[in-house]
Amino acid sequence: xxxxxxxxxxxxxxxxxxxxxxxxxxxxxxxxxxxxxxxxxxxxxxxxxxxxxxxxxxxxxxxxxxxxxxxxxxxxxxxxxxxxxxxxxxxxxxxxxxxxxxxxxxxxxxxxxxxxxxxxxxxxxxxxxxxxxxxxxxxxxxxxxxxxxxxxxxxxxxxxxxxxxxxxxxxxxxxxxxxxxxxxxxxxxxxxxxxxxxxxxxxxxxxxxxxxxxxxxxxxxxxxxxxxxxxxxxxxxxxxxxxxxxxxxxxxxxxxxxxxxxxxxxxxxxxxxxxxxxxxxxxxxxxxxxxxxxxxxxxxxxxxxxxxxxxxxxxxxxxxxxxxxxxxxxxxxxxxxxxxxxxxxxxxxxxxxxxxxxxxxxxxxxxxxxxxxxxxxxxxxxxxxxxxxxxxxxxxxxxxxxxxxxxxxxxxxxxxxxxxxxxxxxxxxxxxxxxxxxxxxxxxxxxxxxxxxxxxxxxxxxxxxxxxxxxxxxxxxxxxxxxxxxxxxxxxxxxxx
Ligand code: ADP
Numbered sequence: 001x002x003x004x005x006x007x008x009x010x011x012x013x014x015x016x017x018x019x020x021x022x023x024x025x026x027x028x029x030x031x032x033x034x035x036x037x038x039x040x041x042x043x044x045x046x047x048x049x050x051x052x053x054x055x056x057x058x059x060x061x062x063x064x065x066x067x068x069x070x071x072x073x074x075x076x077x078x079x080x081x082x083x084x085x086x087x088x089x090x091x092x093x094x095x096x097x098x099x100x101x102x103x104x105x106x107x108x109x110x111x112x113x114x115x116x117x118x119x120x121x122x123x124x125x126x127x128x129x130x131x132x133x134x135x136x137x138x139x140x141x142x143x144x145x146x147x148x149x150x151x152x153x154x155x156x157x158x159x160x161x162x163x164x165x166x167x168x169x170x171x172x173x174x175x176x177x178x179x180x181x182x183x184x185x186x187x188x189x190x191x192x193x194x195x196x197x198x199x200x201x202x203x204x205x206x207x208x209x210x211x212x213x214x215x216x217x218x219x220x221x222x223x224x225x226x227x228x229x230x231x232x233x234x235x236x237x238x239x240x241x242x243x244x245x246x247x248x249x250x251x252x253x254x255x256x257x258x259x260x261x262x263x264x265x266x267x268x269x270x271x272x273x274x275x276x277x278x279x280x281x282x283x284x285x286x287x288x289x290x291x292x293x294x295x296x297x298x299x300x301x302x303x304x305x306x307x308x309x310x311x312x313x314x315x316x317x318x319x320x321x322x323x324x325x326x327x328x329x330x331x332x333x334x335x336x337x338x339x340x341x342x343x344x345x346x347x348x349x350x351x352x353x354x355x356x357x358x359x360x361x362x363x364x365x366x367x368x369x370x371x372x373x374x375x376x377x378x379x380x381x382x383x384x385x386x387x388x389x390x391x392x393x394x395x396x397x398x399x400x401x402x403x404x405x406x407x408x409x410x411x412x413x414x415x416x417x418x419x420x421x422x423x424x425x426x427x428x429x430x431x432x433x434x435x436x437x438x439x440x441x442x443x444x445x446x447x448x449x450x451x452x453x454x455x456x457x458x459x460x461x462x463x464x465x466x467x468x469x470x471x472x473x474x475x476x477x478x479x480x481x482x483x484x485x486x487x488x489x490x491x492x493x494x495x496x497x
Contacts, residue, residue: 002074005447006062006235007439008055010080010164011243012101015054017062018436019073020443022452024462026436028068030061037098042105045098048086051164052171056230063231070233076172076226077239077446079246079438080164082187085139087150087161087212093175096159097147099167100139107138114138119205126192126199128277128286136163137189141206157211163188165240166214169224172237177224180214181240182297186288191216193277193288196297219245219290220445239445243438244268245289248300250441251406251432252463254456259394259402260437261387263411265313267305269390273398274298282353282393292448292456301398303352303390308383309411311345315379321372329416332377340365342385342488343378350493353393358494365488383411384421385485391425404428408435415469422469426478429469 004027009016016031032054037045063073083102088095100106111131114120120131129135140161144151153159162170166180185191185198190208192199198213217223219241225234241249244262248270251260256274261267270289277286277299289300307314312328315321322328342364349357363375391402404427411417412431422429434440447453453462471478 001072002452003072004068004074005443005452006059006073006076007443007446008059008076008078008168009243009439009442010051010055010078010168012081012103015051015058016439017055017058018439018443019062019066019068020440020447024434024440024443026434028062028065030058030065032058040106044101044104046084046101048088048095048099048167051099052168055168056171060231070231070235073231073235074452075222075236075238075446075450077442077444078165078168078237079241079243079442080168080184082163082184082242082244083134083136084164085136085143085161086164086167087140087143087147087159088167088170089153090158090160090175093170096150097143099164100142102134104139105133107133107142110138110141123189123202126194126202127189128186128193128279129189130283130285131189135187135189137202137206137208140190140208140212144208154209154212157209159212160214161212162214165242169237169240172226172230173224174227174229178214179217179223181219182216182291183219183241183245183288185216187242193286193299218293220292220449222449236450238449239442239447241290241442241445244270244302245287245300246439246441246445247408247437248272248441249290249444250437250439251408252459253406254460257400257403258406259391260406260408262437263308263383263407263409263417265308265310267308267383267387267390268302269304269387269394270300270302271394271398271400271402272298272300273400278398280393280397282397283355284352284390284393284397290445301394303394305383305386305390306348306351307345308386309409310347311343311379311382312411314345314347315376321376325410326413328376328380329414331373332380332416335373335377338378338381339367339370339374340484341370341374341378342485343375343382344488344492345379345382346492350489352390354489354493356493359492362488362492364491365484380414380417381420383417384424385482387421388424388482402427404430406430406432408432408437418469419472422471423473424478424482426471426475428471431466431469433464433466
């Protein structure tokens, strides 16, 4: 009897595995960190064998914790750090180089060159993405240019490219399947999100042979099965999605206009836009959310905030204003407002909608009475203001009104931030009971494909609210506070300084 879904969550710093039961509850969890390699400033690499070894160990561990047998696992769902790029030899399965991680900036000059010739406009039209080293395309090009013998082997069809989903499936099937799901494909900057196929024009411009590419499959469908050597018996592989898309699915944001925000080190805000890929006039990313079986793909708009929880860490580690991240809440609420103080945590520049790489942080509006509590409160408020900045441009781009915002991530434990977010957006903020939404989303995608859950309706019913934060301030107050934020941001932008 199948009792569980196994979710593999292959993240940037660790590999995790979780078993979910039919009620969507976590019954076991195992996690292992793996080494990060920084061969030069701005370069970040992972050893793909470390990732696979850790992933297999945690998956086995998750089964062992509850003495589950492979035959009790209805399906496996995979979610992963997106964009991280690997090339391996088809015959031996050996990587030709370490994986180049999404954070790696080594291909910045190639991206500059693409922009200089105006090719970034074609890239945006076809892939929905901003031309940036973040995505896989230029990393593939770099590997082919810089690894000895790689180009010749690629031209002979001897190499395979994949993001971490493809790599894990290759390993789980002992090389039988070279596939990637459509949401991961849409982050490579090589995929035409309108036609749903690899983009020949970009491949040619970057001199990437099509023989490298995996077959693109739906996010929810039985696409293969594990070899018995992994878990003692074959298990269907039935769900795959990039981490932010999986989190959006785990939050059951399945209708156009529904959005989720993940508040971790930074924030990732995704709004589902249904069957419509919405181009952005504000450099948000247009991306594929998921595809369920043979149904049409669903799209999303994505915007990120660079510094969210990291601002709280800064209060703790640099200013010693709080002992722990959690302690920020009591300090912030010890005063009734920030007394006109705004903190703009532009430590690494500003993202959407400002896109100012040269902006730097500032605390503005200080008066003689401003103290630690006001500054801590202003730092927490900045997380909500920055999220509103992204929501504002999403609303304009998508011409969709946001009804509610579903939230997850470490910062959501802070009730003050969540209440302030509802106040400053003017929409309810919903925090679910299960905040492991990334793994849950992968489990849902897999479980739907094998009938472990009968329908999307069943998933909607499973999503359980922990707490809803309703807006409590007047529209006039909301806009006045937000106007103060916009003024503070204007002061840190590089063209004003
Ligand atoms: P990531 O996946 O990016 O590592 P997490 O979702 O684990 O992030 O969240 C960690 C972040 O949340 C840290 O930046 C931490 O400062 C912040 N954080 C955790 N708890 C709280 C809290 N109660 N109040 C404010 N920030 C918090």
